[in-house]
Amino acid sequence: MMIRDLRKLRVLRWLLSGLLLLAAGGWSDSVIVSADAPPNELKQPNAQSQKRLAVIIDDLGNQMKGTDEILAMPVKLTVAVMPFLPSSEQDARNAHERGHDVLIHLPLEPKQGKPQWLGPGAILSSMKDEEVRKKVEEAIDNVPFAVGINNHMGSKITGDKRIMSVILDVCRERGLFFVDSKTNYWSVAGDLASEKGLPELHNDIFLDDVHTERHIAGQFHKIEELLEQRGKCVTIGHVGVKGDKTAKVLKEMIPEFQLKGITFVGISEFARDQRKDFDFAPGSGINLP
Numbered sequence: 001m002m003i004r005d006l007r008k009l010r011v012l013r014w015l016l017s018g019l020l021l022l023a024a025g026g027w028s029d030s031v032i033v034s035a036d037a038p039p040n041e042l043k044q045p046n047a048q049s050q051k052r053l054a055v056i057i058d059d060l061g062n063q064m065k066g067t068d069e070i071l072a073m074p075v076k077l078t079v080a081v082m083p084f085l086p087s088s089e090q091d092a093r094n095a096h097e098r099g100h101d102v103l104i105h106l107p108l109e110p111k112q113g114k115p116q117w118l119g120p121g122a123i124l125s126s127m128k129d130e131e132v133r134k135k136v137e138e139a140i141d142n143v144p145f146a147v148g149i150n151n152h153m154g155s156k157i158t159g160d161k162r163i164m165s166v167i168l169d170v171c172r173e174r175g176l177f178f179v180d181s182k183t184n185y186w187s188v189a190g191d192l193a194s195e196k197g198l199p200e201l202h203n204d205i206f207l208d209d210v211h212t213e214r215h216i217a218g219q220f221h222k223i224e225e226l227l228e229q230r231g232k233c234v235t236i237g238h239v240g241v242k243g244d245k246t247a248k249v250l251k252e253m254i255p256e257f258q259l260k261g262i263t264f265v266g267i268s269e270f271a272r273d274q275r276k277d278f279d280f281a282p283g284s285g286i287n288l289p
């Protein structure tokens with residue numbers, strides 16, 4: 001009873017400061033001003049000048065090639081685990097124990113592509129709101145230690161305001177954030193997340209959309225340029241058929257990037273940048289009153 005009340009208080013505080021922030025003009029990467037931030041942070045919102053990179057690795061959960069190599073990386077990564085698959089729970093547990101952030105890699109209907117690529121528990125545009133809600137809740141319950149959700153495929157659904165609204169409502173109720181993988185240029189996820197008081201997080205660049213080591217290394221150079229410009233970057237790679245290539249290049253790039261002063265962070269750190277008042281931490285989530 002006590003814990004539940006404390007959680008309610010925490011959520012209320014979160015929502016209240018979100019409203020204050022919205023009233024102050026909303027939040028963005030450049031305007032990080034929390035209602036209860038210490039004075040020096042208010043003066044210097046961009047004091048943290050270091051370059052921070054969040055690497056998300058998608059498609060875990062089905063004993064995919066490259067999984068062990070990814071989990072063994074010597075820096076903090078974020079892994080996105082598909083629900084309801086043979087190694088979903090174990091992969092999430094292993095990742096959490098090694099200190100990586102865990103996301104639920106939620107299968108969302110694409111505009112094109114084979115239905116069997118979606119995997120179990122997929123959300124389709126034909127579903128009613130209640131069915132979408134149930135699917136999202138079941139997926140969250142299936143992947144332990146998750147701090148957020150990102151989309152597997154989803155070029156159709158991320159452009160669907162009705163369905164994204166249900167998904168983001170469940171995220172908010174369960175204390176999770178949503179990371180838009182950006183498989184659809186016209187995605188509504190970011191704007192809707194901001195409207196609902198959630199952090200706005202999205203993929204900046206895919207690492208391995210072409211599965212050659214040369215291409216992946218080239219993407220890392222683009223990431224370096226993005227980090228020079230903005231100080232932070234989110235990139236998505238994959239385990240799977242050619243997952244060993246992504247893992248190999250990533251492993252080579254880690255010491256090189258660290259020498260250049262780039263820090264590898266979990267995606268939850270970028271969520272906290274936008275919501276300093278809320279600690280997105282692994283757990284069973286938070287139920288709104």
Ligand SMILES: [Zn+2]
Pocket residue numbers: 058059105151152153
């Ligand atoms: Zn995926």
